Amino acid sequence: MSVMDQETHVTPDGRTIGGVLMEMRNISLRFGGVKAITDISFDIREGEIRAIIGPNGAGKSSMLNVVSGFYIPQEGEVWYKGSVRPQMRPFEVARQGIARTFQNIALFEGMSVLDNVMTGRLNHMTTGLLSQAIWKGKAEQEEIENREVAEKIIDFLEIQHIRKTPVSRLPYGLKKRVELARALVAQPSLLLLDEPMAGMNVEEKEDMSRFILDVNDEFGTTIALIEHDMGVVMDLSDRVVVMDYGKKIGDGTPDEVRNNQAVIDAYLGVAHD
């Protein structure tokens, strides 16, 4: 963990990784009697791609939901941008610059791709309901500015050809990309991806990986992702947290994690007492 202890450093491929953006301190989460997460701590640094992996039911999605503010842990603190994050509702978290995608796509099926992407800009709109309805002056100006941002992302993710297509007509791989677009237009400082590659074929996975790397590279967005595909995780991420049965069993660079005995046991399956 020598490299990781430095405040700011540059990775071999030329990206700058900054200080700690978000830190989880001794998080525990229970649903009634079920312990989903037990005493987990880790941090996410600015500009890095951080992966959370683990077998089924390890508590990865619960962890991500804690990060996104959807679940409130019974114990522990979430530090964000240098201060403890108070309890807040999801939309307040979104305003703080955290955007996410979902494991099972959560788009507005009846709306066009462009409209879906534009919803990601909602937090950046300040004009009131009335002036938006009349759509003159400031509201119009604002719409144009937001549309510009949306179009840049559409161009970036190469979905121009489906701009006006209703989402329900799209294949799965493209829907995932639209969801990513919607998260990106919010211009988040932290982007959470819940299994971005689930259910994709090899080609779609390659495309998605390229987009994730490009997003990180172009916009310097910090990315935390959950993923099942080990090959993808190891290639993409800078650091990996490994969870099993709600506990953290490994944390470090992909190479360190790969050689961690506890991780190997968890994945190959050792009898648990």
Add this chain to the structure above:
Amino acid sequence: MGNPSQAVGGLVSIPALLQRNAREFGSKAAYREKQFGIWQCWTWAEAEKEVEALALGLINLGVNEGDFIAIIGRNRPHFYWSMVAAQSVGAIPVPLYQDSAAEEMAYVLEHCGARFAVVDDQEQVDKVIEVQERLHQFEHMIYVDPRGLRKYDHKALHEFAKVQEQGRAARDEFIQELKDRREKPTFDDQCVMLYTSGTTGKPKGVVLSNRNIIRSAQNASEFDHLGPGDEVLAYLPMAWVGDFIFSIGQAYWTGFCVNCPESPETMMTDLREIGPTYYFAPPRVFETQLTNVMIRMEDAGALKYALFHHFMDFARSGAGEKYGMPKRSLAKPDLKRRVKQAWKFSMGVGFALETLIENAIRLFFVKLRHPINTREHFKATDPLGLYLYPEPLRSYFKYRMGEVLVYGPLKNTLGLSRVRVGYTAGEAIGPEIFDFYRSLGINLKQLYGQTEASVFITVQPDGEVRADTVGVPAPEVEIKITEEGRILYRSPGTFVEYYKNPESTADTKDADGWVDTGDAGFFEEGTGHLRIIDRAKDVGKMAGGAMFAPKYVENKLKFYPDILEAVLFGNGHDYCVAFINIDLSAVGNWAERNNIGYSSYQELAGHPRVLATIQEHVEAVNRSVAEDPMLSGCQIHRFVVLHKELDADDGEMTRTRKVRRAFVADKFNDIVEALYDGSETVSTVTEVTYEDGRKGTIKATLEIRDAKVVPVEPQKAAAE
């Protein structure tokens, strides 16, 4: 050159034309490109500024006169500017096919010795870097899209906008030199070098002079009355001569606007938004569009389905040809024409109203006389009562009605509402497809041409358009047919030479400037239209002595929407056999509607019901081939549906999607043998290349089917 034609008013080069356009059409749109969802527009004056900035930047980078500059990218204004900027500084642009593999690019870059390249994005940069070591003379690369390139070594890599910026900054220093270089070229200097797609062997660099391009563009523009108000959509590969003539030659000559699509996938949407008035597409595009229309009509409701077929049948019966064709008018009609159109329109409405009223009055009186069984005595066959009109008027009104209900909306969906002149070339187009578009009232025509002729050899004049000929010689083109039936031509567009290849030049072009097209054909008696039989070298003899003309039969097969590609073999054999590629979108839709599950192209291609359908098509083609006494020997006795699509990445087709016959025969040698030795199935392993250059293999067992042939009378002695 045998032709005395000279430049008009000192317009001897493309940069000179640009100067004139910037002066005369300064505020008129020259280029549009859709970016970030909005059509960005550059006027001729702005385009001139962009080109100048880039040209200065090129001088700044050290481009010398006579250098070659490779242009690799999809159709974007930047690349058109790059070509003209290159010409402005005395260099010669060499556009390349942007979907070529690195290996193919290396050959061309090495052959022309390009020192500079202007490329699109990271993908192209990577490809050039991959082969750069072998290119000793190669120095600088300029890229347009900076995405993903930030971390690359920028010693020899420059961003397009930065080169322009540097050019602008150094304007005072270099402007005089630029002016000198721009004035220098004569009418016979090199304008551009285009590599042929190469159906056989390595591509050849065709050198075209300013005269070739400008005279050809001028003649063709005058032939079709193109003017500065026209619009084209530039979406065909930039390395293809057609795009150079249309999007640079004709655009600069007439001053019309070139529109570039947002991305290759949005082409159809952009086509609809722009609504070009001058349109150019290879038959494949028309085929795909028609297939899509037909697929969607199958899924349409009963009323729409009935309307569509009723009016299409009517239009195909000749009404479209008669009433639908756009008149030879300017893109923007003047006041006089508008008044005339308004008059015609109100006459039409008046006529229709009058008939309706007349109909109602008649009905009233019939009702009085036969109150019980009125309908028996009053038979109105259609709601408008058009049957009351005498024949030409009746059809005219019916066609106009169809225009409102079917043809107009359909043309609008296809993005062809405003097309005044449309061309198809490159391959033969199916008569059904051709008639479909023409009966919609789209003035679609055929032309016959090649790179060596700066496109135009023959064109179809308005009013003399037919599916089976390629028209009359284009203006200033002379054509003669040799005794063996080969077509030779001579024109102001005749190319200068093949670059670094004097033998091929001498083989193709003789001392008097006659060029051998390599095609066999003849002039039709009476009309003077040229008909093409086939590539002269593909026409062969079968073992029995009958003539073998594969293209003729293949085209008949390809006219079925299910069949994408066909390759016929039989030269020197007793009978003909064929490879067939199914069209995945058409057959896939059919499979969906018939509840046939499939997971891949290969599986669908081997489905027994698909094979049965294809067999029906083959047998229908055999019947039609048998009717032609000269070619009845070319009936297909056995065929196989291939397990993979023929593809340019595997070398089976050229980048312009023409089948490389010899290569295919060699690659699938085992299947051809199986077709001739009578076996029922054949197992084969085929190597495929993926888009990123990796290789894989496909294993398949293919079923060989026998098709019924029509027995022909024994060959007459005359066929020997």
